[in-house]
Amino acid sequence: MRVTKHEHAALVVVESGHTLVIDPGSFTSPLEDLVGLVGIVITHEHPDHWTPDHLTRLQRAHPETPIYGPEGVVKAAAGFDVTTVAPGDSLxxxxxxxxxxxxxxxxxxxxxxxVDxxxxxxxxxxxxxxxxxxxxKRTHVRLLAAPVGAPWLKIGDAMDFVLAVKPDRVFATHDMTLSVAGKQMGASRLTWAVEQNGGSFVDLPPGETTDV
Incomplete structure (x- = not known):
């Protein structure tokens, strides 16, 4: 499974010729040349995680691609057919x-x-x-996408999150609000946190990929 980080919080995941898109938001460049798009996941309704333009563009290129999100996304994206997902659901x-x-x-x-x-x-x-x-809970995470910059985020809390998850590897996401210096500082803090449990940090700039 190959994971590509795009600007801010957007991820593109590819496996066996099929593609999953997560959180294509307002800071993210158009996602083009995707192969076999099977679904779009939106974690919440804030515009840095989804936009009507992104959803329209993706569905034009890949008709009838299903969209999933919590109840707040269903309401915010009322012009789209969004299927509700909630904690505990799987598909x-x-x-x-x-x-x-x-x-x-x-x-x-x-x-x-x-919000949801x-x-x-x-x-x-x-x-x-x-x-x-x-x-x-009750799962071993091989690769963690850890938010590193946001109005709600304190870097110590992000470090504690990585310590709690104990992933094999971690990369920083949700980072468009940070300066170059801020991104470097965040990366060094997450590196320390993941190494406490024997894991490693992956430097993943926008457009770069890693396998998991």
Whole structure:
């Protein structure tokens, strides 16, 4: 299974000629030349994780591709046919087995409503929590996509998240709000955290891939 990180929070996962897209948002360049798109997962309704333009473009190139997200996404993306997924749900899309965790977005501030959010585990190997620190229970994560920069995020909490998940490898995501220096600092902190349990950090700039 090959994972490509795109700008900010978008991931493209490829297995056996089929493709899964996760969180194509407002900071992400158009995702083109995808092969065998079998599904789109949106972890929550915030625009840095999905846009109507991305969904329209993807569905034009790949008609009838199903879209999945929590109830908040179903309401926010009312012009699209979005299937509701919730924590505890699982489904199969081609070669991909998906399991969903969590339930709520991390708190930004008491003045800002907390929205629905799901983390997604792909093929018992790749875990992406959306905008949360939800730890997938009773599973060993081989590759963790760890948020590293956000209005709701403190780097110490991100480090604790990596320590709790204990993945084999981790890479930084949700990073478009950071400067170059901020990304470097975040990478060094996540590196320390993953190494505490014998894992390693993967430097994955936008457009770069890694296998899992």
């Amino acid at each position: 199969d899309l081609g070669p991909f087995h998906l399991e969903f965790f969590g339930g709520q977005h991390a708190v930004i501030h008491e003045s800002i409503p907390v 959010n799901v983390g997604v585990l792909v093929n018992d190997a790749l875990y992406y929590p959306g905008d949360s620190y939800t730890v997938p």
